[in-house]
Amino acid sequence: YNLFDIIYSGTAKYLERAEKDVAKAIEEKGRDAEAKLPDTAYGLATIYAITGEKLLTVGDLERGIEMAKEHINRTNMLADALEAGVAAAMLCEIIQACKYLDGNPHPEWVDGALTDAVVRSFGVALVTQDIPGVAVIIGEHKDPEQLAKTIKSYQNKGLQTYLVGKCIDQARDQKIKMGVDLRVIPCGYEIEDVINVVSVAVRASIMFGNTPAGEWEKHRIYTRDRVFAFVNVFGDWDDKIIAAGACAIDMGFPAITETYINEVPTLLLNQPDLSKTDATSLEARGIKIKVTEIDCPVSVSSAFEGERVRKDNMKAEFGGNRTKAWELVHTVELGDIEDHKITVVGPDIDDPQFDGVDVVRIPFGLEIKVAGKAMQSDFESVLERRLHYFLNYIEGSMHVGQRNICWVRLTKEAFDAGFRLRHFGEVVYAKMLDEFGKVVDKVEVTIYTKEEDVVRLEEELVKPIYNVRDDRLNSLTDESVDVFYTCTLCQSFAPSHVCVVTPERLGLCGAVSWLDSKATKELDPTGPAQPIEKNGVIDERLGAWEEVNDVVAKCSQGAVEKVTLYSILEDPMTSCGCFECICGIMPEANGVVIVNREFGGMTPTGMTFGELASMTGGGVQTPGFMGHGRHFISSKKFMAAEGGIERIVWMPKELKDDVAERLNKSVQELYGIENFTDMVCDETIAVDSEAVLEFLTEKGHPALEMDPIM
Numbered sequence: 001y002n003l004f005d006i007i008y009s010g011t012a013k014y015l016e017r018a019e020k021d022v023a024k025a026i027e028e029k030g031r032d033a034e035a036k037l038p039d040t041a042y043g044l045a046t047i048y049a050i051t052g053e054k055l056l057t058v059g060d061l062e063r064g065i066e067m068a069k070e071h072i073n074r075t076n077m078l079a080d081a082l083e084a085g086v087a088a089a090m091l092c093e094i095i096q097a098c099k100y101l102d103g104n105p106h107p108e109w110v111d112g113a114l115t116d117a118v119v120r121s122f123g124v125a126l127v128t129q130d131i132p133g134v135a136v137i138i139g140e141h142k143d144p145e146q147l148a149k150t151i152k153s154y155q156n157k158g159l160q161t162y163l164v165g166k167c168i169d170q171a172r173d174q175k176i177k178m179g180v181d182l183r184v185i186p187c188g189y190e191i192e193d194v195i196n197v198v199s200v201a202v203r204a205s206i207m208f209g210n211t212p213a214g215e216w217e218k219h220r221i222y223t224r225d226r227v228f229a230f231v232n233v234f235g236d237w238d239d240k241i242i243a244a245g246a247c248a249i250d251m252g253f254p255a256i257t258e259t260y261i262n263e264v265p266t267l268l269l270n271q272p273d274l275s276k277t278d279a280t281s282l283e284a285r286g287i288k289i290k291v292t293e294i295d296c297p298v299s300v301s302s303a304f305e306g307e308r309v310r311k312d313n314m315k316a317e318f319g320g321n322r323t324k325a326w327e328l329v330h331t332v333e334l335g336d337i338e339d340h341k342i343t344v345v346g347p348d349i350d351d352p353q354f355d356g357v358d359v360v361r362i363p364f365g366l367e368i369k370v371a372g373k374a375m376q377s378d379f380e381s382v383l384e385r386r387l388h389y390f391l392n393y394i395e396g397s398m399h400v401g402q403r404n405i406c407w408v409r410l411t412k413e414a415f416d417a418g419f420r421l422r423h424f425g426e427v428v429y430a431k432m433l434d435e436f437g438k439v440v441d442k443v444e445v446t447i448y449t450k451e452e453d454v455v456r457l458e459e460e461l462v463k464p465i466y467n468v469r470d471d472r473l474n475s476l477t478d479e480s481v482d483v484f485y486t487c488t489l490c491q492s493f494a495p496s497h498v499c500v501v502t503p504e505r506l507g508l509c510g511a512v513s514w515l516d517s518k519a520t521k522e523l524d525p526t527g528p529a530q531p532i533e534k535n536g537v538i539d540e541r542l543g544a545w546e547e548v549n550d551v552v553a554k555c556s557q558g559a560v561e562k563v564t565l566y567s568i569l570e571d572p573m574t575s576c577g578c579f580e581c582i583c584g585i586m587p588e589a590n591g592v593v594i595v596n597r598e599f600g601g602m603t604p605t606g607m608t609f610g611e612l613a614s615m616t617g618g619g620v621q622t623p624g625f626m627g628h629g630r631h632f633i634s635s636k637k638f639m640a641a642e643g644g645i646e647r648i649v650w651m652p653k654e655l656k657d658d659v660a661e662r663l664n665k666s667v668q669e670l671y672g673i674e675n676f677t678d679m680v681c682d683e684t685i686a687v688d689s690e691a692v693l694e695f696l697t698e699k700g701h702p703a704l705e706m707d708p709i710m
């Protein structure tokens, strides 16, 4: 046989099915019926990227087939065969859209087509390489236990793994924990469902890379250089699998197959030894994983960050209003600390007194002493906030909250595997040195579980330190510091995007504060956080400085020459794509609407989060739209040039409740208005523009009386 023949024949099979499915859809629904994948602003994203056209109806699908056919030109050249792979992807996407005509076609444990919001939620983890790569597993494994090992190996390294075909059931039988939050994502049982992962890669290129739709060559370069994906094919291949593989190869994703097909150097590789699939794949895609040895009986990986621990599977619980709990990182002198000393003061979770107890609930005081010559007290809160992640990375542990409202749960499995309290210490010890080794030379962990200790230390040790920190944070304003910082972390996905991080404006992902930046500069002097001296004020109201412009121009390679920090209309800061919230203008209300990524409904602007988000991103300036973090909503610098937080007229209820306390405090201080959020509309009150206006008028919302916003 000939590899090219196989690709063409696979593509022909997709064509046949797409034609049949679309003909049926036309007959049953008519050409005007909507044909959309769930919550996306890009129609069929892959076809949009390839052709520049958004397909939205059944009639469009028919046109899509014609467009796909143009990519099928049978010759003896590799480039043309790969092009047929591109056609295969287009056809698979059309088939997927037909599947979704009657709602979600997949069983509930299959994620299928992911929404824009979910793809955006991967942003920060991808740029920080917290997700170092993406594995796509296709087919049926001859040894389910080995399959489980391979998936766990990827999961333990933080990779995302997409499953297509019978391997989904095999992984389920092997009790692999799955779901978007656990980075093991079933795409569907048919090979055609592989398009759901292609669509994720393509949307990364559109959303974060701002790659123009219709310029496929640029998307290919983007996915090849920035999306570290690869494909594993288990079992026998057929021509459809290989046609899909041709598309993967076209996008720069190597395929590693169990059964020999043919070799295309570096891109199509054969690995019959199934215990080596993971190693061969990581090497082929050039993914390097840093391993930290941790003395802990369960896995510790960023892939377990989103794992929930439910009541019926819980062995122990600390905090969460059930018992007193706090966590604290504080600095001591190098002489006053013993490195790697881990002490549990009080009963552990396997103490004989808990025999026969269903759920062990004990007080929890987690004290982490650190010392280092380059350590600064400003970094304590940065390190302490990482505890949330470190404790969540533990398989079978869930951490919520922070400080003295933290809450930890542990599963029965983790307990049965031998996890005890000192292992929290081991994990924290290893992770602290791993991430903060440049400023921390020694780490000592003490865990208190006796009520009297936890209560006493909270008053004597913990609260005084929190108070000092709060005073410091409250005194930090844009005026009170001499430097701001760049953050260019997202440039790995949005090459011209730069965040300017100030005390009152955190990075738009919500994950990088001014103190974080300060610490990052210390940890990685030539890294993403570079100081910007506040030289050359141009306009204080807009927040424009010459030095800010110069640095942003340099860091964006000239793509952005001027930014203001306090305006949404004049030279606003760019967005990358991973923002927590997006703010857009509602002209008739003379104000702005803010919507968070988790909100799936409609907003008074007539656009959903996904649609608003698609208006900006990729490091481009888009006046009138601003991506930002949740925390920024209560900042006194929030679009201060246009009148500030008083302009907020609508937010989803969950977001409004989340920010209410801080927002109300800021509004009170700035404008003397009490309980401002009572005047802000939400979806439980009204979404329709007229009804929103009615509500605002009734409440006397200040925006209505302000100068016209545009």
Ligand code: SF4
Pocket: 124, 127, 487, 488, 489, 490, 491, 497, 498, 499, 501, 506, 507, 508, 509, 510, 511, 512, 576, 578
């Ligand atoms: Fe990306 Fe900005 Fe967050 Fe840095 S601060 S990670 S550039 S969004």
Ligand code: NI
Pocket: 304, 305, 306, 307, 391, 392, 393, 394, 395, 396, 397, 398
């Ligand atoms: Ni966890």
Ligand code: NI
Pocket: 123, 124, 127, 490, 494, 509, 576, 577, 578, 579
């Ligand atoms: Ni980003």
